[in-house]
Amino acid sequence: MQVVVYSKVLKEKDIPHIQHLFDALHEEGIHAYVYAPYLEQLKGEIRLPAQVGTFGGYLDFTTHKFDFFITLGGDGTILAATTHIRDSKVPILGINLGRLGFLASIEKKRIHDAIKLLKRGMYSIQERSMLYLESNLPIFGEIRFALNDITLLKRDTSSMITIHTFINGAYLNSYWADGIIVATPTGSTGYSLSCGGPIIFPNSGNFVLTPVAPHNLNVRPIVISETSVISFEIEGRAENFLCTLDSRFETITAAHQLAVRKNDFGIRLVQLHDVSFMDTIRQKLAWGSDTRNDE
Template sequence: MHIAIYSRGFITEDLANIQQLLDELLREEITAVIYEPFYHTLQPHIRFDAEPLTFTHPEDLNSLTIDCLVSLGGDGTLLDTVFYVRDKNIPVLGINFGRLGFLASIGKEDIYAAVKALKQRTYVVDKRTLLHLDANIPLFGDVPYALNDFTIHKKDTSAMVKIHTYLNGEFLNTYWADGLIVATPTGSTGYSLSCGGPVVFPEAGSFVITPVAPHNLNVRPIVVPDNNIISFEVEGRSDQFLCTLDSRMETIDNTVQLAVKKEDFTLSLLRLDDSNFLHTLRHKLLWGIDARNRWK
């Protein structure tokens, strides 16, 4: 059994947990395949019984049968894993070494249970929808998809933009705003939520279109079926705008034609049996917290 491990880095306080993870994998006779830049930063601080297998590029995972990719970090780190697993159907398990940990929902205290679940395959698999971006110029290389959201945004301190938005070619609205977010159900608890968008259950077949600081007070987020193709025309006083897929960014101008749709494949997120979306809402977003409320 091969488990890939990805992380952007670590803080000193995490070293004991990283050592525990590697020791548990070794004890269960699971081979760790570590992201090479992460391995080099760990080397002076972590005890390795032998030099581990490493990977740097997505293609490196093709030569091995990877049963799972473990993300060590916060939600941003887990979003990075989309670049590596792509359409290989490698499930991702997030251990939260970050702050909120909405996607990376397994705590450091559950490392032992997580490794046991991987070995015994007693985890639960959640299939998460991805967004696919089409454009009339090459954007985002060969990874034009996102787990959380796609955004169009004004650049720097430039004036607000006008984003003409269409559903399957039919005009929806012109947004006068700092930007516009199209979020998957997974991404509904991210940037979209902070801009007033609704929380959407992961299995809901929908996208959320949320304006960023709209100039029209009567413009609100809208939920649309995910079988729609959502296209855009952007204009503004500035010649350049920003376009993002999760944490990746490109600069575009108003000649670029953009459209998003549901990706043909999904991302598999793993969780432990005792953790689900309602549990995460209550404990990560403090959903319904009140001295009069009690939950187990």
């Protein structure tokens, strides 16, 4: 078995957990390739196996057979990892070294157990839909997809913007707001949730359209089919606006005509047999917990 170990920044407090991961991989006879910039940070801090390899990016999937892509960090690390994984179909195992962690669902205290379960095939693979951005002007190069959400936002302290929105070519609404979010079920627990959007179960076959601070209080998030094509025309007093794909962003203008649809490929997440989506949201959102008398 061969895996990629991916992260962006080595934090001193995480060193014992990262060491635990490499020890567990070595113990299970799993060959690790480490993302090159991260490998440089690990040298001198972590005892690495002599056979550790280097992972450079997407093109390495054409020359190596990787079984899993292990991310160390939070959900943002997984979002960054998708830009390398793309359509390779290699499943992601997210180890949570961050805070909330809806996607990175493996807690650091379970690293050794997770690797053992992975080696023994005690997991399932969950398919997650992604979004694709079409534009009449060049934007985001060849990485025009998002796992969580695509947003259109005002910049800095400028006044609200108007976003004319169409679904499958039919006029839906003109949103006077700070912006709008198109989220996948995966992204429904992210920015969209903080703006009042609903939680959508994975594989529900829907996207959610959530306005950001709308001027009209009767405007609410709506859930639409993932087969829909959502198109936008933006106007406002400012010349420039912001467009984001997950954590990546670019500046756009009123000249950009944008459309969002389901991406041609998705991302695969490893789900251990003893952890479900309902377990994750219940734990992360503290549902059913009464802490009033906790000391």
